[in-house]
Amino acid sequence: MEIIIPVIIVLVTGILLGLGLSFADRFMSVPVDEKQAKIRECLPGANCGACGFSGCDGYAAALAAGEAEPNKCAPGGENTAKALGEVLGVEVEAVQKIAFIACGGAPDAVKRNFEYTGFKTCAAALLAGGGPLACEFGCLGYGDCMRACEFGGITLENGKPVICEDLCVACGKCAKACPKSLISLIPKGTKIRVNCSNKKKGPAVVKACDVSCIACGKCERTCEAGAIKVIDNVAVIDYGICTACGKCAEACPRKAIINTAG
Secondary structure (H helix, E strand, O other), X not given: OOOHHHHHHHHHHHHHHHHHHHHHHHHOOOOOOHHHHHHHHHOOOXXXXXXXXXXXXXXXXXXXXXXXXXXXXXXXXXXHHHHHHHHHOXXXXXXXXXXXXXXXXXXXXXXXXXXOOOOOOHXXXXXXXXXXXXXOOOXXXXXXXXXXXXXXXXXXXXXXXXXXXXOOOOOOHHHHHOOOOOEEEXXXXXXXXXXXXXXXXXXXXXXXXXXXXXXXXXXXXXXXOOOEEEEOOEEEEOOOOOOOOOHHHHHOOOOOEEEOOO
């Protein structure tokens, strides 16, 4: 009896625990959304946040609930958009974008107020009186954006970050890392770009940089499609109607508008 009673107690305890776990699994478990699971399988798992949600799981949940568009996954591109469309039963056109740094001021083109000798990051340099550049909208060139890019899509060349468009997935992390908000996502394949972010008026701009937009309006008057406007003293392109004719770039006296098609 001394052996049998403990064995019975252990046996009964095991049975009760098993029944308890079975009850918990049946009545307390969170049901799996099969649609959400299929959507999640289509996503690349980069968890970059470019879609505007908290990683791939958050995006999958929003898609399953009908609260998001299925063409927001920049790293996945066209293949992911197509796969999501098949799961959701809709036609999806991928929106392909590329990061663009709106500053054409190379080190020899931008005036300096002082020589900066602190920590070599843009965020740190900005704390030192707004940075060493005379142009408060100029790229500091210390590579915060480059370090934020997980895909090797940005390199530093001659003191300026350069986007490698073949590697850029438009995740937007570089844009978030730039303390001057010089980086934006534009439609991939666009050839005409405003290479300046300076919102100061003409005289101050000319004094600070040799290649800055002076808001003269020649580009706006030249564009037959009405795709470029001067807003807050800097030219802005509406890519939805831009025909990439290149006339604005030709008209710009400061070469602040570039035509990457050559």
